[in-house]
Amino acid sequence: MKKNDFLHKHQKTLAPLLSLVLIILVTASVTPGFLKITFVDGHLFGSLVDILHRGTPTALVALGMAVVIATRGIDLSVGAVIAICGAVTAVLTVNTDWPVWIVILCALGTGALCGLWNGILVSVFNIQPIVATLILMVAGRGIAQMITEGQIVTFHSEVLDAIGNGYFLAFPIRVWIAIGLILLTVIVMRKTALGLFIESVGANVRASRLVGIEARLLVMSAYVFSGFCAGLSGIILAADIRGADANNAGLWLELDAILAVVLAGASLAGGRIYLLLTVVGVLIIQTLTTAILTSGLPVQYNLVVKATIILAVLLIQSPKTRQWLSGLFPKKEGDKKGSTTP
Amino acid sequence: MQTLSIRPSLPWLGAFKRKAMLTTFSVLLPVLSGSAMAADLTIGFSQIGSESGWRTSETASIKAEAERRGYNLKFSDAQQKQENQIKAVRSYIAQGVDGILLAPVVETGWDQVLKEAKRARIPVVLIDRGVAADPSLYLTKIASDFKEEGALAASWLAAKTNGRCNIVELQGSVGSSAAIDRKAGFDSLISNFPNMTIIRSQSGSFTRAGGKEVMESFLKAEGGAKNICALFAHNDDMALGAILAMKEAGIRPTKDILVVSIDAVPDIFKAMADGEANATIELNPHLGGPAFDAILASQKGAKVDKWVKANGPLYLPDTAAVEYAKRK
Numbered sequence: 001m002k003k004n005d006f007l008h009k010h011q012k013t014l015a016p017l018l019s020l021v022l023i024i025l026v027t028a029s030v031t032p033g034f035l036k037i038t039f040v041d042g043h044l045f046g047s048l049v050d051i052l053h054r055g056t057p058t059a060l061v062a063l064g065m066a067v068v069i070a071t072r073g074i075d076l077s078v079g080a081v082i083a084i085c086g087a088v089t090a091v092l093t094v095n096t097d098w099p100v101w102i103v104i105l106c107a108l109g110t111g112a113l114c115g116l117w118n119g120i121l122v123s124v125f126n127i128q129p130i131v132a133t134l135i136l137m138v139a140g141r142g143i144a145q146m147i148t149e150g151q152i153v154t155f156h157s158e159v160l161d162a163i164g165n166g167y168f169l170a171f172p173i174r175v176w177i178a179i180g181l182i183l184l185t186v187i188v189m190r191k192t193a194l195g196l197f198i199e200s201v202g203a204n205v206r207a208s209r210l211v212g213i214e215a216r217l218l219v220m221s222a223y224v225f226s227g228f229c230a231g232l233s234g235i236i237l238a239a240d241i242r243g244a245d246a247n248n249a250g251l252w253l254e255l256d257a258i259l260a261v262v263l264a265g266a267s268l269a270g271g272r273i274y275l276l277l278t279v280v281g282v283l284i285i286q287t288l289t290t291a292i293l294t295s296g297l298p299v300q301y302n303l304v305v306k307a308t309i310i311l312a313v314l315l316i317q318s319p320k321t322r323q324w325l326s327g328l329f330p331k332k333e334g335d336k337k338g339s340t341t342p
Numbered sequence: 343m344q345t346l347s348i349r350p351s352l353p354w355l356g357a358f359k360r361k362a363m364l365t366t367f368s369v370l371l372p373v374l375s376g377s378a379m380a381a382d383l384t385i386g387f388s389q390i391g392s393e394s395g396w397r398t399s400e401t402a403s404i405k406a407e408a409e410r411r412g413y414n415l416k417f418s419d420a421q422q423k424q425e426n427q428i429k430a431v432r433s434y435i436a437q438g439v440d441g442i443l444l445a446p447v448v449e450t451g452w453d454q455v456l457k458e459a460k461r462a463r464i465p466v467v468l469i470d471r472g473v474a475a476d477p478s479l480y481l482t483k484i485a486s487d488f489k490e491e492g493a494l495a496a497s498w499l500a501a502k503t504n505g506r507c508n509i510v511e512l513q514g515s516v517g518s519s520a521a522i523d524r525k526a527g528f529d530s531l532i533s534n535f536p537n538m539t540i541i542r543s544q545s546g547s548f549t550r551a552g553g554k555e556v557m558e559s560f561l562k563a564e565g566g567a568k569n570i571c572a573l574f575a576h577n578d579d580m581a582l583g584a585i586l587a588m589k590e591a592g593i594r595p596t597k598d599i600l601v602v603s604i605d606a607v608p609d610i611f612k613a614m615a616d617g618e619a620n621a622t623i624e625l626n627p628h629l630g631g632p633a634f635d636a637i638l639a640s641q642k643g644a645k646v647d648k649w650v651k652a653n654g655p656l657y658l659p660d661t662a663a664v665e666y667a668k669r670k
Binding site: 031046055248299 | 545
């Protein structure tokens with residue numbers, strides 16, 4: 001039984017990783033030079049570095065999304081929060097003489113505040129998460145447009161430039177920031193009781209409350225964390241183009257983030273998330289995007305190709321397919337039970 | 343700016359008033375200039391909204407032109423809703439205005455209200471976009487020809503490179519008419535030059551972030567700037583994103599890769615003044631003049647084309663600093 005459990009877990013982890021490797025290999029065979037990494041101006045340069053670089057904002061958002069999904073919630077507002085925090089960063093940089101770290105703190109604070117708003121709606125007023133966060137998703141872009149007065153506000157700041165496009169130890173600074181936050185989250189979620197509490201709230205609110213877990217506060221903090229992550233992502237995206245584009249920054253990013261969490265094998269019904277695999281999910285999505293851009297595919301096919309491959313990855317991971325596959329290739333031990341349970 | 347204190351409340355009264363005015367026109371025509379006589383033209387203008395900087399400047403330009411001519415301009419902002427526009431047009435008809443400017447938010451669903459305007463004999467001028475309705479229902483459309491914009495960009499590039507150039511193209515949002523027509527115009531012109539080819543073409547969705555990401559991937563796929571002679575972007579924002587991508591890859595825009603784009607937003611003039619972009623074509627927001635002229639012409643009984651093309655000029659770096667100061 002123990003061995004089967006291990007095998008089962010193993011398989012779940014392997015599916016997204018194998019999909020990622022497969023997509024990279026296929027792209028490399030279609031687009032020569034895709035795997036090539038050179039050293040330019042003291043940092044790494046190549047499509048694979050681009051994937052890490054471009055995937056950072058989505059990875060941060062997906063991290064927050066995963067924690068929210070663990071509580072059986074969902075946060076549709078992250079794209080709008082990105083636009084708001086980008087707008088705050090740009091407007092404060094242009095219109096005030098404040099030091100850049102205060103500007104960054106303000107933007108992060110704005111993100112957390114947006115998360116708090118969502119959290120209050122969900123946990124205090126018991127509004128369905130999809131509806132509660134939809135409010136900010138729709139209104140948020142309007143707020144961002146009000147902050148920027150409908151223009152693309154461009155700014156110049158050396159620190160923000162470094163966050164957007166600088167390098168440290170051959171890797172983009174923003175990738176280091178993401179790695180730092182991801183590791184921190186993994187430690188908090190997996191090495192302290194907090195992660196267990198959050199997942200238990202998602203799995204069964206009433207039971208969690210009965211054993212003495214303060215569900216309301218936990219759910220609220222999950223949304224605050226998601227807002228904070230979106231805020232960080234918003235700063236990076238604004239720093240990337242040295243301007244705040246209220247109409248387009250982070251547009252539809254919430255969907256990519258949800259997809260990444262699901263690709264990692266999380267259940268939208270809450271209680272079960274995989275943080276590191278979520279990052280792998282983000283890399284799958286970003287690799288596809290970058291691969292399509294470098295492949296020279298006519299633009300009309302971009303979305304169809306992307307959707308088809310994502311569908312294939314999801315199908316590979318579906319319990320039914322695994323059941324069917326293990327039916328085709330029976331295990332040597334003759335015990336199929338472990339691999340067939342979803 | 344002279345306005346009538348009492349507006350006729352019935353459409354036929356409005357028509358009667360216009361007829362009376364027309365007679366005055368024909369009598370006074372040899373004596374007075376057109377704009378002086380039209381001092382009490384009342385025009386209704388239904389604008390889509392203020393979703394972009396370009397549209398805001400279009401509104402400002404039309405208002406300024408009306409003021410300059412001494413017209414009474416009634417303005418209504420539809421906040422992206424067709425029903426608001428239809429309401430506005432109906433109220434203009436009820437007020438018996440002399441002409442209606444309409445920037446339609448969508449192409450379909452205008453037949454009924456346009457028929458009402460026609461019945462009231464009020465000319466409707468479409469601004470910057472077309473509608474899918476019988477052309478007899480409106481006076482004319484005043485808009486840029488996206489194909490000509492693409493062709494102008496291509497001809498500048500052909501002249502600059504002596505018809506020898508590997509081009510990378512940043513397309514607008516897939517399926518948008520601006521993207522389709524700008525590409526078509528550009529393609530048809532460079533087809534005359536066997537040594538001008540588009541080697542990479544992708545959509546940057548009209549955004550800076552999109553332009554930057556796609557340009558990064560172009561540079562990776564082509565192994566730097568060696569094989570790329572020019573960038574053609576369907577709008578300035580994507581070009582601005584692509585310029586950032588070039589600079590970060592250690593490639594000098596305008597020196598290693600020529601940059602030509604369309605729209606003439608303020609920031610592209612800054613880029614041109616800084617030597618980072620080569621040329622931009624203005625998406626002309628000054629549509630008030632030709633629109634009012636068309637209404638005047640129709641009142642005189644002259645025939646007006648169904649599409650008055652109001653294309654903007656091509657701007658080069660030599661005037662960029664001045665233009666940037668003007669637009670900031």
